[in-house]
Amino acid sequence: MQSRMPPQAYISQDWFQRERELLFKPLWQFVGLKMMLAQHNSFITRNIGGIPIVIQNFNGELRAFENLCAHRQNPLQTQAHGIRSLVCGYHGWKYSSDGKVENMPFEHEVFRYEQQERECLGLKRFRLETIGNLVFINLAADSLPLNAQFNQALIAQLEDVSNAFDSEVLFTTYKTKLNWKLAYENLRDGHHPRYLHSRSLYQNVRFQVAMDETAIKHAKQYHANGTKDHQQALDLLAGFSNGGPDEPIKTRESYAWHEYVERYSDKDWYYNWLIFPNLHIASGSGGYSFIIEHHQPVSADRTDVMIYYVTAKKKRPYATSAAVLHAHLMGADTVLREDFEVMENIQAGLHSNAAHAVLGDYEYGISAIQDWYMDVMEGKVTL
Amino acid sequence: MAATKLIIGSAPQVDLAIASWQEIEPDLEIIGIRLQQDNAYRFDLSELDAIDAKRCTAFVAFDDQFLNFRRYELMAEIKSRGFKMPPLICQGTLVAKTTKVGENSFIGSGAIIDHHCQIGYNVVIGAGTNIGSNTVIAHSAWIAPGVVIGAQVKVSANATLGHGVIVTDHIEIGKLSVVDKPGKFSQHIPAKTFIYAAFDEDIVIVENRNANTHSLS
Ligand code: FES
Ligand SMILES: [Fe+2]
Numbered sequence: 001m002q003s004r005m006p007p008q009a010y011i012s013q014d015w016f017q018r019e020r021e022l023l024f025k026p027l028w029q030f031v032g033l034k035m036m037l038a039q040h041n042s043f044i045t046r047n048i049g050g051i052p053i054v055i056q057n058f059n060g061e062l063r064a065f066e067n068l069c070a071h072r073q074n075p076l077q078t079q080a081h082g083i084r085s086l087v088c089g090y091h092g093w094k095y096s097s098d099g100k101v102e103n104m105p106f107e108h109e110v111f112r113y114e115q116q117e118r119e120c121l122g123l124k125r126f127r128l129e130t131i132g133n134l135v136f137i138n139l140a141a142d143s144l145p146l147n148a149q150f151n152q153a154l155i156a157q158l159e160d161v162s163n164a165f166d167s168e169v170l171f172t173t174y175k176t177k178l179n180w181k182l183a184y185e186n187l188r189d190g191h192h193p194r195y196l197h198s199r200s201l202y203q204n205v206r207f208q209v210a211m212d213e214t215a216i217k218h219a220k221q222y223h224a225n226g227t228k229d230h231q232q233a234l235d236l237l238a239g240f241s242n243g244g245p246d247e248p249i250k251t252r253e254s255y256a257w258h259e260y261v262e263r264y265s266d267k268d269w270y271y272n273w274l275i276f277p278n279l280h281i282a283s284g285s286g287g288y289s290f291i292i293e294h295h296q297p298v299s300a301d302r303t304d305v306m307i308y309y310v311t312a313k314k315k316r317p318y319a320t321s322a323a324v325l326h327a328h329l330m331g332a333d334t335v336l337r338e339d340f341e342v343m344e345n346i347q348a349g350l351h352s353n354a355a356h357a358v359l360g361d362y363e364y365g366i367s368a369i370q371d372w373y374m375d376v377m378e379g380k381v382t383l
Numbered sequence: 384m385a386a387t388k389l390i391i392g393s394a395p396q397v398d399l400a401i402a403s404w405q406e407i408e409p410d411l412e413i414i415g416i417r418l419q420q421d422n423a424y425r426f427d428l429s430e431l432d433a434i435d436a437k438r439c440t441a442f443v444a445f446d447d448q449f450l451n452f453r454r455y456e457l458m459a460e461i462k463s464r465g466f467k468m469p470p471l472i473c474q475g476t477l478v479a480k481t482t483k484v485g486e487n488s489f490i491g492s493g494a495i496i497d498h499h500c501q502i503g504y505n506v507v508i509g510a511g512t513n514i515g516s517n518t519v520i521a522h523s524a525w526i527a528p529g530v531v532i533g534a535q536v537k538v539s540a541n542a543t544l545g546h547g548v549i550v551t552d553h554i555e556i557g558k559l560s561v562v563d564k565p566g567k568f569s570q571h572i573p574a575k576t577f578i579y580a581a582f583d584e585d586i587v588i589v590e591n592r593n594a595n596t597h598s599l600s
Contacts, residue, residue, distance in 0.1 A: 038591040081589060172586040253423045322559045322575045322588050323450040329586060 001223060001367060003357040004374040007350045010179040015377075016300040020049045022376055023277070026143035026383035030279040030294055031055055033308060034133040035167045036081055037062055044081045046296070049139055055128065056086050058097035064137045065099050066124040076123075081171075099123035131155055132162030134279075144234065144383060150275070151238045158273065161281065164264040165290060170309040170325035174336065178343040180278055180297040181373075183305070186339055187280050188365045196342055201335045205247050205270050205284070209362040219364035219371075226375050233381040236372050243273030243281070252286055257324050261312040263287050276369070288312055289328055301347055307336070389434065389441040391416045391461060392454075396444035400489065403473045404442070414439075424453065428460065436465035443468070443487055443505070447525040450559050451505075451541045455523045458487050458505050470502075473510070491528060503540070515552065539574065 008015050032044045032055060043056040045067055054067035054077045067075050069088040076088050076095070086095040096102035099122045104111060113121070127138040129146045136146060147155060186192070190209040193202045201207075227233055245267060252268045264287030265271070271283040271290075278295040292308040309328045314321065359367045375381050388408075390400045394417045401415050418426045441461050445454040462468060470488040472478060477495045484490065485504030494508050497516035502508070506520050509528030514520070518532055521540040526532070530544045533552035538544065542556045547565025556562065557574030564580040572578070575588035 036589050036591055042591050083591075167592055168588060168590040170586060170588050172582060173584045175583040251422075255423050320449065320452050323452050325588060326450055326561075326577060326586075 001220065001359050001361075003359055003367070003370055004223075005181075005356060005370050007352055007354040007356075009373075009377070010181060010347065011300055011350050011352070013300045016297070019377065020297075022379070023373070023383070024049050024297070025139050027277060028129070028136040028138050028144075028146050028149050029277075030134060030275070031064070031137050032135050033162075033165065033169060033292065033310075034062070034130055034135055035165060035169055035310070036171075037135070038167065039083055041085050042081075042083045043077050043086070045075075045077050045079070047298075048137065048296070051139065053126065053137065054086070055135060055137070058086075061097055062128055062130070062135065063097055063099070064126040064128040065095075066126075068123075069093060070101065070121045070123060095123060099125050132159035133165050134158060134162050148234055149237060150241050154241055154243070154273075154275075157244060158275070158281075161264060161271070161273070161283075161290070164262065164287070164312050165310045166261065166313045166321075168310070168314070168321055168325065170322075170329055172307055172329065174305040174307065174340065175298075176303050176305050176340050176344060177301055178303055178340070178347040179300055180295045180303045182343040182346060183295040183303060183339075184274070184277065184369070185366050186343060187274055188369070189363065191362055192342075196338050197335055200338060201284075204250055206250065207247055211362060212364070215368075216361050216364045219368045222368055223371050226371060226380060228375070228380045230381055233372065233375065233383070236368065237276065237383075240276035240369055240372070241274060243275075244271065245269040246272040249284070249286055255324075257311070257318065257320060258288050260316065260318045260321075261288060261314055264290075264312050284332075289324075291328070291332060305336070305340070307332070387412045387414060387439040389414050389416060389431075389439050389466070390444055391431070391441060392418060392444035392457065393446060396446060400442055400444035400471060403471055403489075403492070406474045407472075418457075424449070426457065426460075431461075431464065439466065441466035441468050442471055442489075444489070447507075447543050450561070451523040451525050451543065454507075455505055455541070462486075479516075485522065497534070521558075 029048055031046050031048060036044055037055060037057045040057055040059050043054055046053050052067040052075060053064055055062060055064050067077055069076055069090065071088065071091060071093055074088055074090040076086055077084065092105040093101050094103040101121045129136050190207045193207045247270045249268045249270055268286040271287065273281040280293040281290060283290045289311045294306040296304040296306060298304055309325050311324060376383065388404055388411050390397050390413060397415045397417050401413050404411055404413055416430055420426060443454060443458045443461055445457055468487040470484045470486060472484065472490045473492040475492045476490050478490060479496060479498040481498045482496050482500040484502040487504055488502055488506040490508045491510030493511040496514045499517045500514055501519045503520060503522035505523045508526045511529045512526050514532045515534030517534055518536040520538045523541045524538045525543040527544060527546045529546065531549045533550060535553050536550050537555045539556055539558040541559045543561040545563030548562050549567040550556065551567060551569040554568060555571045557572050557576060559575050560572050561577040562568060562572060564578050577586035
């Protein structure tokens, strides 16, 4: 089955800009973990869709603002995360939880704004919602609600699993040279671990491709017809995010630290949640620890892959918890780099006359997303 | 007086420690115990059960695995069995008289450690390392060969400094941090920060305790 995706979808910067407007802007996007925002004045900063964003805790309430001062657009928070009130370092304006200027030093001496102008000063605010410990924002003022993007069963699962996350979080970013869509396609490809990860991941988890004949039939029908129906497009969208227990783990080791955490489940299974468009949560340890992988598009050929590692909640602090998280990342690093390398090679080879992909039946999940994506990008449906 | 030295750990480190002790004490009787680890990284220490702690001293020679906790755990285990664990200060080091070195620490050949330093227990300082005066290296730190550390530096517990690292005067390297990227470091490194040449950004660990937030939509 020939993919509808032209090479431009992966390499063209004009396409990337259009994609930001048509796809990302109306969608809810993951921005970070609530555990990193637990204290008053704790914050994280991100660049989402080209817009610098700050998520800040105001006495327990999380708010998302554009991270640019209303005075002369200096970024308010300059670190990736930290604990600091929302104050601009340039001329000292301080902002309150509604984004208004709460304190303007020397207001009457040097600024002397007209009352009307003064009242309008404030930060651009974005909608923010959480599912358990997962924080999402939406850049559009009025687009679909969060529970239209994800189905109820998934929301319940994500709430459940993320509430099991411990407060100690390991975090890093891989700056990759690939289009973000290659990452979600790769994650939905259960056939590659046998080859690409034959010496790493596949040693421990024998991923099997699921030949779901009904889903294959649906994907083919959809491929032939596409959709122009808004509701059908939303139903399909909700279906792209799913997960849960995936494959049994061949041999699960028992480590000393397992006793110090509240395990999320009692099954020795590999857990895997794929959350469209760009989030992946997995547990390779049967619920003792989790990776949260977020593919943040930067440009057509650049994606920041943000990796978080947590264990399940600690019963009490223990000395080696940082070493446990460190060891997790070092273990995953090999597999991550195997994936990045192949995706970067694909990205580097693509050119405007390159052929379209030809998908096999097992790639029905990728095919359905690609067809839906093209309907959105071609304006057949608007989100 | 103990006549025998037990050297316990992983093969390459044990071999190095045996050769180094032989150089400084040619008459010492040395027993090397090269441990295996199982899949969960546990050691089998049954070989030690037959050995009388009063007749021997011991030295643990192990790498920086698990942010140096593995060497720490091994040392604690051997110490709890009653063994004395004097440090191994290799031939050709220049350690100033006013500098103190803790139990089970290793100072490699050619290392130069200036006056008034404190080297904690279970520290590994590689060959040819240069450490300025009044510097503190806390327990279970790992310093690769050839690292240059200025004066009045603090390297905190379990920290690791890799090849090619230069730490300038007055700098503090936080607990459990790893600096394994060649270059000069003139800023404090917070605890639990991992800096590697192969990573695009520092790996950090954040813990933000008071988790009673709720969101507004
Ligand atoms: S730019 Fe922020 S106070 Fe002036
Ligand atoms: Fe992979």
